[in-house]
Amino acid sequence: MKTIKHFLIALMSIAAFTACEKDGDLITLSGLEQSELMATESTVVLTQETSAEHALSLTWTTSTLTVSDPTMLAPNVLSTTLQVSASEDFSGTIQESVESSLSHTYTVAQLNTIAKNLGATPDAATPVYFRLEASVGANMNPVYSNMITVNITTYEIDMSIGFILNSDQEATGATLYSADSDGEYVGFMGATAWYSFFLEEGDGTVWGNDAVSGTAFVTSSEDGSWNCWFPGQGGCYYVDFNTNSQNWSALWIPTLTVSGDISGELTFDRPNVKWTLPFTATSTTMTIQVSGTGNQYNNATGTDDEAAIDTPVAFAQNGSYVELVSQAGDITVTVPQAGDYTLTIDLSDPTAWTVEAVEGSEEPVVVNPNVYLPGVDDGISGNWTFDNALPLYNEENLAYAGVVNVNSLWGYTINIERDNWSDNYLLDSGDATSGTLVFQGNTNIPAPTAGLYLIDVSLNGLTYNLTALGNEIWVVGLDDQWNFNMPLTATATAGEYSGQITFAGASPWGFQIHLDSSWNRYFGGSSGSLHYRGSNITDDASLTAGTYTMTVNLIAGTYSITQ
Incomplete structure (x- = not known):
């Protein structure tokens, strides 16, 4: 008869406090109590500059449901909803979120959007009310927690900035710019091959791909949208993201050339979205031209490299800044005195692209697209070579991974450049399947039994992991x-x-x-x-x-x- 009791308690749990009877026994579900809600702040001042930071955290206690029969487990029917309102009695508009944990943290942007939607006046402290609604069945009265009041000062939502989010919809710090706040955002981005992203507008609307196969440059703000993605070429891109026409385009710029009083080919510093060229100045004022040829990817081309459209790229002076044009114009560069400098075209701020000469001639830090594994297959090739490479797949962690046919006689090293034998990572601690690395160490990484392996390396985390592949x-x-x-x-x-x-x-x-x-x-x-x-x-x-x-x-x- 215990099987019948289990069936009945599961069947009747939606009604929460209902019961089934067997041989005169009454089985009841109890324990639904008022939660205690707590907030980390009672006053919050929000700013656009800190939109990605945490603004407010709420925590709470929860009820423990019990069944009167100690041999039975309580059904998992407790539902907890966090409610936010601009009125103390929670009349009118209520913002709700169903919660599965015992806390909720809002970023500045999220809290600003919620307060705005509840009618808060920008730049003025407005009381906003929070409470929890707990229930164990649709036909049962819910139980409410204590109410928390937080005075929130919101900021005017700036629709001129589009915020680039990563594939997990986390802020990256990169932005695009809409000069007329009209939904068309443009700017330069330093992207790796196939880099995935979303774009968030100032009002919190998040745009991604329309989730239809074969439409890489079509966008949507609907729930379930995919991330957008760049083509298979890493480097400098000029991005035009139009939320009105619901599409975007990417102009890949592989090289830029400087001519005039300074000449040479610029190097792209992708993490900092800058082009640089060391030079020696012989005068204090120089006139230059900057130009190149890009490949345009859009709805018509998709991410097909062969279909990409050759497009001229150039810059011209516009007051204190430079602008993107199709034919190069004269740009004036000044230095205090003759000497060694680095010409820097800074494209990181979409509201102000600049060209200047920075004292010194340091080359930018370049993230290598591959690392190499000398010694990993000398049991096959008979030599230590740079023939086995791991491609970059996560720039933030400097993570590289690939499948390698391992047959090593003496272990192997992880080298950051082809034909560079000295700049490498070796064993710090570990074994043939996993461990930690040290730069320019003394001991080779031990090799596993010969076979096919996925090798995953993080140079930021200084770790390596090998996974054997089967048939x-x-x-x-x-x-x-x-x-x-x-x-x-x-x-x-x-x-x-x-x-x-x-x-x-x-x-x-x-x-x-x-x-x-x-x-x-x-x-x-x-x-x-x-x-x-x-x-x-x-x-x-x-x-x-x-x-x-x-x-x-x-x-x-x-x-x-x-x-």
Whole structure:
């Protein structure tokens, strides 16, 4: 009869305090009590400059539901909703969020948007009220916590700035600019290949991709939108993001050349969005021209490099700043005296692009697109070479990863540049599968048993991890089936896997290549190239339903789909 009691308590839990009766026993659910709500602040002054920082945290206690029969567990029916209102009696508009933990933290931008939507006047302290609503059933009266009052001073929402968020919708510090606050945001960005991002407007609206395969430059602010992504070329991009026409474009600028009193090819400092060129000044006033040719990607071209449109790029003087033009104009550069300087074109602030000469001739720090593994395959090649490289996949962590056919006799090193034997990372502590690194150490990283491995390295974290690959990998996401039922099998070629894939139609999310069932080790890609943890592959959108042969080479980072 205990099975019947379990069934009845689950069935009747929606009504919370109802009960079932068996042999005269009454089983009841109890314990719903008023939560205690607490806030870290009672007065908050919000500013646009600190929009990404934390402004207010709320914490609370929760009820512990119990069943009168100690042999039974209470059903998980407690629902907690955080309510925010501009009125003390919570009449009128209420902002709500369903909570699954015991705290909620608002950023400055989030709190500013909530207060604005509740009618708060900018630059004036306005009381805003918070409380918790707890319930255990739709037909039961909820229980409310104590009420917290927070006096919030909001700022006028600036619709001239578009904030760049990463793929997790976290602030990056990068911005685009809308001079007329009309929804068209432009500016320069330093992006890695396939960099993913969202754009957030001043009112909190977040824009991403429209979540339709094959429409890389179409945008949407609807829930469920994907992140936008750049093409497979890293470097300097001029971005035009138009929320009115719901599309964006990316003009990739591979090189810029200086001519006139200073001449040479500029180097792009991607993290700082600057172009630089060391030079020696022989006079205090110089006239230069800056120009180049970019590749335009947009709705028509997609991320196809061959379809990208050659576009002239140049700069001209406009008062104290420079502007982007199609034909180069004269730009005046002044220095206090003759000597060594670095010409710097700073494009990081979309409201003020500048050209100046900075004293000294330091080269910018360049993030290398690959690291190399001398010694990792000398059991095959017979030599220590720079033939095995790990591509960059996370710039913030300086994380590199790739699949390598390891057969090492003496261990190996991690070198930051091709043919540079001295600048490398070696073993600090660890074993053949994981450990920590030290720059220019004394001990090689120990090699595992010969075989195929995913090697994942973080130079910021000073860590390395190796994962052995088996005879199968998996295609996940075709037909929107996110399981491990479509294997590819290892061929006689090291790193190559092949097998049949069958699908009825395009997946709304694309698909991935998974190395195992951990969900963490996978490849995305496009146009036949694989990228570790890259955007999902969307080739299924251009194929008719049917059965195909898919072949991937994890070492070369390639894939093909043939019928």
